[in-house]
Amino acid sequence: MVANRLQENIGLAEQYFLQNNFSLAKSILEDVIKEYPDSPRANELLAYVVGNEGDLNNALSLLEKAVSFKDCSPTAFYELGSIYLSCNEDEKAGQVFQKAIALGLKTFGLHFEYGQALA
Incomplete structure (x- = not known):
């Protein structure tokens, strides 16, 4: 209930x-x-x-x-990574983007921003 x-x-x-x-x-x-x-x-x-x-x-x-x-949800990891990326915290962003990917999220935006974090 x-x-x-x-x-x-x-x-x-x-x-x-x-x-x-x-x-x-x-x-x-x-x-x-x-x-x-x-x-x-x-x-x-x-x-x-x-x-x-x-x-x-x-x-x-x-x-x-x-x-x-x-x-x-994997989307929460993606959104968190996006905020980290906007704050120039690339290492943290990369870590949470990896988690979103591991949980099955497969979007262009995620992979694009993950690439930005790695660069």
């Missing part, structure tokens, strides 16, 4: 995020994280929300937390 409510709230927040309604998505995700701080998806989504609001430091912290969980 608890897992269903968690997934419903995350799904609702994701819908608001996709509709660019960042304030509602943020509010829901902050509530979710208060109750379930170890939810990789909630931390990942909140990182995307605050990142779109321009708060890169908070997005970075949330993505670092999200990727610390075993059930985190």
Whole structure:
């Protein structure tokens, strides 16, 4: 029952995020994280929300937390690597890009940015 409510709230927040309604998505995700701080998806989504609001430091912290969980998506590793790359932290970027690749993410953007990190 608890897992269903968690997934419903995350799904609702994701819908608001996709509709660019960042304030509602943020509010829901902050509530979710208060109750379930170890939810990789909630931390990942909140990182995307605050990142779109321009708060890169908070997005970075949330993505670092999200990727610390075993059930985190490969996309979170890619996004974290992109932030590291934009901060000229090429070694860290390369490491998380490798993890995204190992988890099965195969996109042009990932491989392009991984190449940039290596260069």
